[in-house]
Amino acid sequence: MKRLSVLAAGLAAAIVLTGAAALSGTGAMTNMPAASVANVTLTAEHGSGQHGTATLVQRGDSVVVTLIMSGIPVGVAEPAHIHPGTCAKLNPVPRYPLTNATNGATTTTIKNVKLASLLGGKYAINVHNAADLRIYVACGPIK
Ligand SMILES: [Cu+2]
CATH class of the missing domain: 2.60.40.200 (Superoxide dismutase, copper/zinc binding domain)
Structure with a gap:
């Protein structure tokens, strides 16, 4: 179960990051946070x-x-x-x-x-x- 929860946490972090990139309104690498x-x-x-x-x-x-x-x-x-x-x-x-x-x-x-x-x-x-x-x-x- 511990391993699953770690995976879930990582997945959640990835989703948050993806969302932040989408909201920033630019896909240019130079402007990535x-x-x-x-x-x-x-x-x-x-x-x-x-x-x-x-x-x-x-x-x-x-x-x-x-x-x-x-x-x-x-x-x-x-x-x-x-x-x-x-x-x-x-x-x-x-x-x-x-x-x-x-x-x-x-x-x-x-x-x-x-x-x-x-x-x-x-x-x-x-x-x-x-x-x-x-x-x-x-x-x-x-x-
Ligand atoms: Cu040490």
Whole structure:
């Protein structure tokens, strides 16, 4: 059911975007609004078996990040952040902390940030082992 609801949310976002483009009255690429939704796939690292998705949505001056993970041990909350860099070469200093990741959805509102500034492969979302922060258990690039 979780996967279905994620698909439904993505579909709803696509419909909203399509509607916004239609209402803008122009199809010219140069006049297209900046992307307001970004989807990130987090894959397991270091054999953690943990993976997930993140959805970043621009809401006014804030970006709302919804992180949905699976494979995290029951009752464990793992630190998660947006870091500069790529998953292959991550700057260890977080740029934006996220709400700790659990099995299920966690949501963070990052104030005063434009989604566009996070796009283009300059940042990645990572999740850390709760007992040893140096161990990354999952990572996904923000494209
Ligand atoms: Cu981190």
